Amino acid sequence: MSTQARTLVQVEGLRVVFGRAARALLRPSTLVVAVDDVTLTVDRGETFGLVGESGCGKSTLGRAVLQLVKPSAGRVIFDGTDLTGLGERAMRPFRRRMQMVFQDPIGSLDPRMSVGEAVGEPLLVHGLKRHADAMDAVRELFGLVGLDPDSTDRFPHEFSAGQRQRVGIARALASRTEFIVCDEPVSALDVSIQAQIVNLLEDLRERLGLTYLFIAHDLALVRHLSHRIAVMYLGRIVEVAGKVALCEDPLHPYTRMLLAAVPSTDRRRERQRPPAVVRGEVPSPLNPPAGCHFHPRCPQAMRQCRAETPALRQRSDGRLVACHLHH
Ligand SMILES: Nc1ncnc2c1ncn2[C@@H]1O[C@H](COP(=O)(O)OP(=O)(O)OP(=O)(O)O)[C@@H](O)[C@H]1O
């Protein structure tokens, strides 16, 4: 297969900046570089995991990939088309093909709309079904995500959190979606329900040939379902690798720190595990450290790390890492 055919989403040098630059001494800058020069590719049919601590820019990156926030620089190429600068009209077919599943389905569902209407709306908006046929399609979607097809007349508050997330997923699928940004889709759910939703997403990906960008702060979860994983720290991607390589042989000291905080499922290994060393707090994104953003927390920081930003470079084995220890 050519690279063109294998890659579904290509992100090049993407940057998203919020806020205002300082205009006077008493008006300090409120600029936050939420996404800082991010380059990555997502292959067709894969689950590409994105992990990092709260505030590192995961959601903003996901939204920028879907063109829901306007990037200040860089490009997003979806299935060979550069989405940058497309007008709303030209974007419309891509809005149909790319969707988002949110952490909080209640916040993304209109409480006055029946769940059937919520799921059917994209069908009508994108002209995929006529009104008369939409309800049959909705019932089919309900069945697909494990909801009772006879419950389409009910309202979001009549459902449990897990069922509401199934509604959110059905809505995301309605427009014959190919690519879904799953933004912490199970973080708000009870642990017992999390596995059901994760299994549903996995099953749907296989059956419908979907591609996911799966965002979570929980590395254990991302490890479970991703093919490749990118680790993000203060707006930048610091490491990308296949999940086995990343979890068994992490290269970046930050990836190692995240992994050290994940409990092992192996009891014996768990007993032998040294206490997790999560050093320090995440610095303010308003005033990130110079050089490698991670250097104040890094046990292996060198002088160079304080001054020079390490580029995300590909090693001979294909792995990507942004760390002076590995260049
Ligand atoms: N609309 C906005 N206006 C201004 N700043 C924003 C906006 N959205 C996000 N930010 C800032 O951008 C940075 C990245 O936020 P983002 O929500 O993308 O992080 P995240 O990794 O998704 O965090 P979490 O794990 O808490 O969801 C944060 O510093 C946040 O305060």
Ligand SMILES: [Mg+2]
């Ligand atoms: Mg987020």
